[in-house]
Amino acid sequence: MDTATTANRTVAPQEQQVRRPFFSEKAKTVAGSLAFLVFFLVAWQWGPGWIGMPEFILPNLTAVIKEAGVMWTSGNLLQHFGITALEVVFGFLLGALLGIGCGVVLGLSPRTEAMLSPYILALQIAPKVAFAPLFVMWLGYTVYPKIIVAVLIVFFPIMINVLSAVRTVDPDMINLVRTLNASRFQIFRLVEFRSAMPALFSGLRIASTLSVIGVTVGELVGGNKGLGYMLVEGEGQGNTAAVFVAICALTIIGIVAYGAVVWAERRVLHYIPKATTTTV
Template sequence: MSSVSSTAGLSSPAGGAQPKPSPIKAGEPKVSKRQVVTVSSSVAVLVVFLAAWQWLPGWFGMPEFVLPKFTTVVQEAMHMWTNGGFMEHFWITALEVVVGFALGALLGLGVGVVLGLSPMAESVLSPYILALQIAPKVAFAPLFVMWLGYTVYPKILVAILIVFFPIMINVLSAIRTVDPDMVNLVRTLNASRWQIFRLVEFPSSLPSLFSGLRIGATLAVVGVTVGELVGGNMGLGFLLVDAEGQGNTAGVFVAIIGLTIIGIAAYAAVVWAERRYLHYIPRATTTTI
């Protein structure tokens, strides 16, 4: 009994008080030093870029109609916000991007799965799909405008064409490279063809699918912009052409920044969904961008 007491006494620190670790609340985010440095560095780069945009054109004697200062662009953005209906054009373009991206992703996923599961279908259809991809999408925009008029549909169709191919190729490659041992294992359990696809092939294609979605999220903005540049009477692409026709360089920059914000938001949504549904993949194998 005395030996146990002496051992307990030796294990306790001076003063007899046991140190208590600081409690960690459930769900509390853990911010590492590396993340703080990364965010701080990114903010510093942005500040340097904006400072250079503000002062370097004046130092080099560059006129405002060539490269306006950052404050001039901000003032033009406020003017377009209050008097130019900027937000209405912004939301129309955002809607076109979301719809075109969603439909293009679904079409690419469906065709990629069909071609991946059927080598015969790939042999028959791949030349035509490749020809469609090689054809410049800008050339289709005037045709869609002639068919459908100055509506949102030509812009959405151009976005679908641009988004379709990278997603289809990624899904097709993923379906073709599924581990055959996993397929054979599920077959030994008397799984049906649908169960093999649902339990093995489709989950295996998700990383490649999200890689294609990342690319498609940015290309959707390009497709919608092309459609609005060719034949649009609404949207940020229309504002860009209108500002260019008036020689309003600051207005062109405002439209470009608006398109960039939409693209960043679409890309961030894909990254959020990827981290939510592919949380089981080690972070070391995923990209940071």
């Protein structure tokens, strides 16, 4: 009997080791993502030629890479990239701070929300493209109109997320903290703001991509620097490859901004179980 039990104990780990998959789920996900990227690049490289698409309409990958090299050496691509990236960062940060502040104030004061919500909603409904020429007329061809457009676009989703999260805080938690003689600021810091953090980062994820859109709109309407300006310049010259280079550069900025928010979320919300956090 002891011999059989010992044999079973020695065989069980071996069976578990054999049943263990060769590739983990994360490795399969990465491999599938890379396979899709390779397929996309291959289709971009040879697809236009297969369907007989002229290069001035849809340039292949090689033509776009060559144009990127030309723009890097002679077209100040890095300078325009840096200007747009800085505008995105400042527009995102200012819009996030404004959205967090307004969301907290409106969430804690229903009367203030009732008074100001119609005007905030009207500002959100108004097309931001229509404001961009006004900002250019008021502030000139500087970075400020682009940053303001980005702030307007970033502000609303963050404000709504924070407001909703503050409103839905568990009242039992607030009453519990009050029984411990906590001040109003301590209640906000320990309960209300902490409860709003997951919703805040969800809004920040959305806002990180919208900030790129806002800056690009501002540069398209009235810019003499930045990737949006390079888009307009490439369109005016009929240089489709340059337009694709600017689009790819804007995409890179958006991906980096989104990745930075995800990294900060994982650092700040490390105490929340993964099952309740949002996925990438």
